[in-house]
Amino acid sequence: MVRSQRLLALIALLRSHRYPVSGQTLADKLEVSVRTLYRDIATLQEQGANIQGEAGVGYVLKPGFLLPPLMFTEEEIEALVLGARWVSQRTDNQLSDGAQNALNKIAAVLPIELKDMLDDTTLLIGPSKEMTTDTVDMGDVRQAIRDEKVLSIDYRDLKGKQSQRRIWPFALGYFDEVRVLVAWCELRQDIRNFRTDRIFSCELINTRYATPRHVLLKQWRATLSNKPS
Structure with missing residues (x-):
């Protein structure tokens, strides 16, 4: 185990204990000497980790420390x-x-x-079939989701029927060939899935929709779990 990995493991161990844990216990779990453990604790403290305690007493990590990318x-x-x-x-x-x-x-x-x-790294992404092309700015769609704003869209379904909808977008699913916008549809008064390549125009309505995004997401997930296997 390289030192950076060991420091990560030490942080994880300290976070798993609400009360002080002895240096010997930590050293045993990390399979290092107590002397090495003390050096690692000192390094983390220098990096801003609020580790309190001392040899013979035990150590505890106070909340609030964010791990740096290293x-x-x-x-x-x-x-x-x-x-x-x-x-x-x-x-x-x-x-x-x-x-x-x-x-x-x-x-x-x-x-x-x-x-x-x-x-x-030798982990690669394999080829896929040609992606569908979106005719609207997906950045605007994601912004509407983040801001919980209503969208007015012109949509054509799989049968070719066109309609104008006011929707409350709250999730966006990415698949190999298509993207799917999940939203509450005011016309259908229910949650619907919209393929983004079938949305031909999109206008942001500067109105916050009534139901918070996290509530809509929870309701949608509930419908998925209730589907028969």
Whole structure:
């Protein structure tokens, strides 16, 4: 276990205990000497971790410490790179740029032994069928979800029937070939799924919808769990 991984494990151990835990107990779980443990605790304290206690008494981590990016494990870095690569290939330009910018920020603060993993990881995204093309700005759609604002859309269903809807968007599903907007539809008075490639125009209505997004999301998830297997 490299030192950065051991520091991460130490933080996790301290967070799992509400009361002081002895240095020997921590050292045993990490499979290091007590002397090494004391050095690791000192390092975390220098980085801002509010670890209180002393040798012979025990240690406890007070709430509020956020792990810096250098605490990522190798598996976490691979997961981030794999996810970013999927986003880059399967979403719109804004999200693709956001994924790359996030990786750049992480790379700027990673220790040397982990930084090369961002470029050298061998986890790849396989090819997929051609993505459908959206005719509306997906950035505007995501903003409406974040702000809980009503959208007025022109939509054509799978049978080719066109209609104008006022919807309350609260979730966006990304699939290999299509994207699906989940929203409360004022016309149908129910939750509906809208393929984004079938939305031909979209206008943001500067009105906050009545039911909070998290409530709509909870209701929608409940309908999924109630479906027969």
